[in-house]
Amino acid sequence: MSRTTRGGGPVTGPSPEPAAPAGQPCGALGRAIARAFRGGKPEILALGPLCGESVVYLAGRGARVHVDEIALPEPLPTRQPGETPREVTPVSISLPEGQCDLVLAWEILDFVPPDRLVEFGAEIARVMRTGAQLLVFAHQKPPSEYSVVPRYRLLADDLIVREEPEGKPLRRYVHPNREIERALSGLSIQGIQLQRNQLREILASKAGVG
């Protein structure tokens, strides 16, 4: 592709370097990270496709970062009356109960079928300790019904870049707020903020008993 100046003349010299990806501010992430690090050495769980830079960023700040590319659950099989229920693989995060101070679930809930959402939310809540936080992004109006699970690159505590790695596009679901709240019933929602790109930024925390 030839380049021209604004006046229409050809451009001389080498092609410009591709611009560095611009970060998207994420206040909820900044607050969650600040709170997680308040208690010393936090345990952070990053779900979804691996972004090595983000993991190293958090580990470099002093956290112990767990990475789990959790297997996304299939929708429950439809059952005819009288038919015995088929076994489904349960949602499982390979961490003990109450391990994490912060869970970064990014957009992973959008790829969980509605009938497995409560189970998925319960498994996330299980690995969180009291006072731990969960950050989730959920699309209000996704551009397409199928997409690759994106990964998020941290440029700073409150600055992220969304990337779509290569991979198989998966079915994407739009969960209403009330369904997400029901799925995260073990947690208390701190806030749901709708971004300009129709992405809901949800921050929840695990409340203590009493």
Place this chain on the structure above:
Amino acid sequence: MEKIVNIGQSIHIKGELTGNEDLTIEGKVEGKVFLKDHNLTIGANGKITAEIQAKTVMVLGEVTGNITADDKVEVATSGSMRGDIVAPRVVLADGAKFRGAIDMDRKPASSASASKPAMEPVGAAAAKTATL
């Protein structure tokens, strides 16, 4: 130039592997690998199920087990790692498969130290012990 020892693709080692030189593993190793002050490379064909301690560890193949490095651990795009990493410098390439925890603190976390055995002393003339 320092010679790099290579464990070939057809070699299968079960046991404890210690040494005082850099090592590249293209075969299979099960057990423990201790290379104090030296570099370990797990080649693209290498399959390791072991506790690893070295100066630097480069993972191009498959590792199941915990890695402790004095300097750096790098998991390349082709690498697959299941286990915990404790090292002051870590590089995880996008596209690498990783499941576990990363700790870049020099002092390992209490939970991590509880599950890890203390590093065994390696003498000046450390011997390679292996069951071939």
